[in-house]
Amino acid sequence: MTIVTAAVLHARGAPYVLEQVDLVEPGAGQIRIRIHACGICFTDVGVQNYEQGLPLPQVLGHEGAGVVEAVGPGVTGVAPGDHVVLSYASCGQCVRCAEHAPQYCRQFLALNYAGALPDGRVPMHGADGPIAAAFFGQSSFATHVIAYERNTVKVPADLPLAMLAPFGCGLQTGAGTVYNSLAPAAGQSLGVFGTGSVGLAALMAAADIGCTPLIAVDRNPARLDLARELGATHTILADGRDVTAAIRAILPDGIDHIVDTTGVGPVIRAGVEALASRGQLAMLAVTPPGTEITIDPNMLLGGKALRGAVEGDADPQAFIPWLIARHCAGRFPHERLVTTYPFSAINEAVADMKAGKVIKPVLLMS
Ligand SMILES: [Zn+2]
Ligand SMILES: [Zn+2]
Known part of the structure; x- marks a missing residue:
């Protein structure tokens, strides 16, 4: 002992x-x-x-x-x-x-x-x-x-x-959801719902890849300011406004990728409604027991996907040294x-x- x-x-x-x-x-x-x-x-x-x-x-x-x-x-x-x-x-x-x-x-x-x-x-x-x-x-x-x-x-x-x-955990989860789970190409659009540490890690990964537009959504204006400094091209203050409409005002055909860190049903629904054809939304928050999400299943037609991800789909032995090297290169x-x-x-x-x-x-x- x-x-x-x-x-x-x-x-x-x-x-x-x-x-x-x-x-x-x-x-x-x-x-x-x-x-x-x-x-x-x-x-x-x-x-x-x-x-x-x-x-x-x-x-x-x-x-x-x-x-x-x-x-x-x-x-x-x-x-x-x-x-x-x-x-x-x-x-x-x-x-x-x-x-x-x-x-x-x-x-x-x-x-x-x-x-x-x-x-x-x-x-x-x-x-x-x-x-x-x-x-x-x-x-x-x-x-x-x-x-x-x-x-x-x-x-x-x-x-x-x-x-x-x-x-x-947190950085692996946020960054891995972008690098591994969604794996966007440079030039594709990506949104991050919730800009805590996990959401900002996702945002930094998307900025590193070259996603654009890169849209951050949060209730906290100070967090959105930081999101801009870390690479967001657009921010949406979630003050009760229609987030789907706000995204479609930027991207009339919809958005390619969304990382949801909120676990809030109506927020996830708004994200699914904002997806482009072949778009995908990855949710990674643990929601309280009993939480339900209602969506019109037709919204998933057009090749769209709503999926979950744990720990950024990352094998820590490979991913953590890789992400640390990214950090040392000034990219994270x-x-x-x-x-x-x-x-x-x-x-x-x-x-x-x-x-x-x-x-x-x-x-x-x-
Ligand atoms: Zn954790
Ligand atoms: Zn096992």
Whole structure:
């Protein structure tokens, strides 16, 4: 056991409490990582606040970045001292993993949400007993975690870990939905609905590809100003106006691609109505249970597609180093989205994120 500091969630909707807990030693195929930084994602906020059948007490956090401290038997891909970014876990053995689509792993829920390691051990223990961890194969709201070879991605040691942490989920999700799921050609039109960190990552990817017009839609005028700085050619303030009509005023034949990050039924419907023939809308938000979308099925004729995407259809081992290289080449300037906080200010960081004051808070553990 190693004594570590973790931000423990004891009840839904409660603030995190920083506590000393015991972390188990890495077993076969497992890795102990000293976490230097961890981004906060809206999935953390959702699990913190809404009952989804997950065990409590629990440690969340799934955008960890740090340095490998120890490896268990059989680990060959990383060694102590390696700088790494942590992403979601996958089994490596199912049909989806064999198709190089680990984001649709048949074991995805068990490996990312169950709170225990695949060998059955609960990774963390506090004064009152076991603490569910292994969230997204990490639980990185902590100074040290246990992860696996498949979700531990080696990164260059000369880059700041605080800037690399959000590649593990939010940036991968937004950028991957454009580069991998929609794969637009240069010169095709693309819209982004919702310009939080995931939406702005999608927008930067579309700008990198050369999509035009590139249209950002949001309720927050300040976010639309930033979207313009990051490459949007047009912005639409979602202040109750008809977004479909606003898009068709720019593109009378409709828009080729839309990334929806809102998960709001009427917004998705407005997007489908704005698609050009052969246009496609990818939705990536987790919506509350019971949400329904009504569309006229005729709207999908003309070769249009409405589809979902998880983690940007990205295999983290290939995509994260590729996207980091894009960043280093100046083609993915995500540092504009990041605000850092000391680990002890985790509750303030979450509050600022929910209030829209910051786009991508990143906690610093060291
Ligand atoms: Zn699998
Ligand atoms: Zn996430």
